[in-house]
Amino acid sequence: MLVAMRSTDRRRAIQLLQSMLFMDASQQFDGNASDPTDSSVQLSAGDVLPDLFEASVDRHRERIAIECAGASLTYAELDAAANRWANWLRQRGVRRGMRVAFWLPRSIEVHAVLLGVLKSGASYVPLDTEYPPDRVQFIFENSGAAALITNEQLAAGLHDLPTGVSLHVVEPVRTDVAAQPQTRPTRTETGLTADAEAYVI
Secondary structure (H helix, E strand, O other), X not given: OOOEEEOOOHHHHHHHHHHOOOOOOOEEEOOHHHOOOOOXXXXXXXXXXXXXXXXXXXHOOOOEEEEEOOEEEEHHHHHHHHHHHHHHHHHOOOOOOOEEEEEOOOOHHHHHHHHHHHHHOOEEEEOOOOOOHHHHHHHHHHHOOOEEEEOHHHHXXXXXXXXXXXXXXXXXXXXXXXXXXXXXXXXXXXXXXXXXXXXXX
């Protein structure tokens, strides 16, 4: 069963950013700065998930946001990477109301992809790399996702995707993504509201 979730509950939103990224002991993400109990973060009733992350970025730009396998990114660097993915996805027609699946191994890149999907206005469908390709394909097809982001190794195990679905393999597109502007998509551009779908599990 697939369940669509929205981000109207702020505490749940913080837990989402931390727990829905397939994190383990090798990965850390500092979500405390945008915790809704922190009175120094001024958030409105209409905030969405990207707002919560960006509130942390604006307060702690040079603080390490994530560490994985010996690599790390500051909040500012992670925000810039996510913005480049968001702008790249929007150039390819991704908009609010669409679902974008990602099937990627644990890495810093997967965090940038996830946040980029949210910043583009779409919702995301996380696919566990421990699942066999046939199960992933079944979940993907039943999620109604319009696009799938994965890597070359995992993509090799997939069969034909449904007509109209876009397959984005990260290795060939990294240079193009890196060339995108690192400016944040605006609410006017994305049309995001607090009742927008955030993810599907």
